Amino acid sequence: MHTVALVVAAGRGERFGAALPKQYASLAGKPILRHAVEAFLAHPLIDAVRVVIGPEDRSLYDAATRGLDLLxxxxxxASRQETVRRGLESLEPLAPDHVLVHDAARPLVSAAVIGRVVAALEHHxxxxxxxxxxxxxxxxxDGLVAGEAARDGLARAQTPQGFRFPLILAAHRAAEDRGYTDDTAIAAAAGLExxxxxxxxxxxxxxxPEDLGLxxxxxxxxxxxxRTGLGFDVHAFAEGRPLILCGVRIPHDRGLAGHSDADVAFHAVTDAILGTLGAGDIGTHFPPGDPRWRDADSARFLRHAVELLAARGGRIENVDLVIVCERPKIGPHREAMTARLAEVLGVGPDQVGIxxxxxxxxxxxxxxxxxxxxxxxxVALPERAG
Incomplete structure (x- = not known):
């Protein structure tokens, strides 16, 4: 196996104030432990998951993890340090390359954090x-402020903490039980970077207890x-057509050639939004040969992209648009163009730059x-596991 997750769930959690060890308390209808374990089971870079439990908790563990494919x-x-060491030694027959050690009391670990730790283990x-x-x-x-502590160079440690398996196993076996609560401290004591x-x-x-509500x-x-998307579009000038940019009719002696209203600005923004979704380009959704889109208002295309984003639970954070031309001058129309683009996107004018x-x-x-x-x-999109 390449990477195994070791979830530490042997503590009693007295400060949590629950009748059960906190890892078995209910969070949104599921045990806290199950939330943590499922995050690793769902991740494509994790090959197996093992939980280290308290000696009295087997029935609680079985109920919390029923139906899950776990080691x-x-x-x-008796201590966290001994608990982790026992968990690591149990993985020795599997000989994984990497191990991620995670506290069961962190049930909201994301796929992104897991992925960053695994990726960094290729180099550290x-x-x-x-x-x-x-x-x-x-x-x-004694309840009084006695001074300040500099925060420069300080960081708050989280889990999962990742390790090359043979090195952390050797470090744990060599370490005296000094009450370490953090496995990277044991790694550092063994000289590991x-x-x-x-x-x-x-x-x-x-x-x-109040952490549960949060x-x-x-x-x-x-x-x-x-996510960030890039859109680019070009239209040639044509006689006898109006010039439409960002849904605003611009006085000019020529318009732009195109099957629709040829709003080159709206087209570029539409393609950029579609790019954030991996959803092709504007021609995929609105083929230029389709008579339905002849002289169509390009706001229709842009709204379609916005609706696709909304269907994924996403939202637009900001749009930056650059228009390249010698004429006409864009400055006199910028305010109207910004207002119309923001309106179609459903965002504030301060989220649009032209x-x-x-x-x-x-x-x-x-x-x-x-x-x-x-x-x-x-754009901001809800994260998908994996």
Missing amino acids: PPVIGG PAVLPVLPVVDTLKRVA VATVAGESRNMKLTL AEALLRSPALRW KATTSEKLGFTGRGEGIAAQAVVS
């Missing part, structure tokens, strides 16, 4: 997902993945033969 569980020890012996420390840190004694990757605030550790709120609001430039008399735009447009669109 048989292993009984943990140990990998730690971290978050920056953004709050001011204070030293407190520990690289960091970006964690996520969503990947919180459930410690106190985790449920986060589950209702799925993790987002940002710029114009010339090609310094070079090329077909420089010779006044047509107009080109290039658009970059950033």
Whole structure:
């Protein structure tokens, strides 16, 4: 096996205040442990998952993981360090290349974090997902502020922590049980270099009773993945046609040639949105030879792309559009064009940028033969596992 996930679930979680160990408490209708395990089972880079449990918890474990394709569980020890070591030793017959050690109390780990850790293991012996420390840190004694602590160079550690399996197994076996609560500390003590990757605030550790409500709120609001699409379009000038840019009729002696209204700006933005979805280009959805689209308002094409994005649960974050031509001047019409583009997209005008430039008399735009447009669109999409 290449990569195995080891989920640590042997703790008692006294601060959580539940009748059961917290990993078996219900989160949105499922045990916390099951949420964590399913994240790894669903990931294409994880070959197998094993859970390390407390000696009294076998019946709770069986109920929480019923129906899941897991390696048989292993009984943990008196400390977290011993628990992880036992889990690692149980994997030795499988001889995986990599192991990811994860706390069961982090049920919202995303596919993106798992993927970053696995990818970094190709170049580093140990990998730690971290978050920056953004709050001011204070030293407190007897309920009073006793000073400040510099936060420069500090980071908040998360799991899964990834390791090259033979190295972390040897490090655990060599380490004295000093109450380590973090496996990268054991790796560092053994002289292993520990690289960091970006964690996520969503990947919180459930410690106190109020954390459960926050985790449920986060589950209702799925993790987002940002994507960027690029669109480019060109139309030649033609006599006897109106010039339409971003849905606005621009006074000019010629319009643009095309099967539809030839709105080169809307076409570029449409292709950029379709690019964020991997959904082909405008011609795929609206073939230029189809008589239904003759002289059609290109806002129809743009709305279609927006609807496809919405159907995936996505939203537009911003649009940056560049129009290239010698004439007409775009500046006098920029405000109207921005308003119309924002209206069709269903976003605020502050999320739309429209710029114009010339090609310094070079090329077909420089010779006044047509107009080109290039658009970059950033969107947020709910993350899919894997």
